[in-house]
Amino acid sequence: MENTTKDYSHIKGWGIDADPKNDPTYPMKNRTDAEQTGYSWDRPSLQPVNTEILRSIERPNITAVFGTSTPPSGLSGMLRRFAFKYSESSYGHWLPLLLADRVNVVEGVLDDLKNGHVPNIFAEKGMKAEWQHNRLGVIQKLAVAAVLTVGVIAYVKSRQDEDDDD
Structure with a gap:
């Protein structure tokens, strides 16, 4: 197969990162091209598995670190x-x-x-700060909750009335 290089210079911004002096990390980073060779470090020892760990079907193994506080x-x-x-x-x-x-x-x-x-759900949800900084939002949330509650109660009551009529 023939390897032909193509000229992309007509694309605005193409190759802008080719010049290392144009790289914002240039003066600080020691360029060794080691990042191109893959892992340059040893994988840390794995965290012991002492509880159920759910993992993605896309991952062949468990990650090195995972949360175990709430299995x-x-x-x-x-x-x-x-x-x-x-x-x-x-x-x-x-x-x-x-x-x-x-x-x-x-x-x-x-x-x-x-x-x-x-x-104290009021405190745990930060309602004091919400009331202080977003009073209209709190009033709207309470109004929606009240309307939904009344609607559910009315629906249940109407179902009970229908059952009593039968």
């Missing part, structure tokens, strides 16, 4: 395990992870209540 558990853990059966490029991966985060919040509140601690 997957409960319904949110089931959703996370389901999500990691799919590629990171699909909705089947990301949407269950988003849902699992929301479910995990509810699980945390229920766990607090089970342990005799009543969570």
Whole structure:
């Protein structure tokens, strides 16, 4: 196969990085072209695996460092395990992870209540600062929550009335 070089000088900005003196890191970086040869360091020892680690199906192995503070558990853990059966490029991966985060919040509140601690959701969500700096936004959120609550109650009530008529 013939190797022919093509002239791209007609493209504005082409080859702008070819001159090392035009590189913003030029005076500071010692150019050895070692970065072109691949890994120039030894891989660190792997973190011990002592809890369930969910990993992408795109990765053949576990990363050198990972979080172990909150292993997957409960319904949110089931959703996370389901999500990691799919590629990171699909909705089947990301949407269950988003849902699992929301479910995990509810699980945390229920766990607090089970342990005799009543969570201060107002403070934990930063509502004091929100009220101070975005009062209109807080009022809008409360109004939407009130309308949705009234709507759900009215719907449930109408369903009960229908059942009573039958």
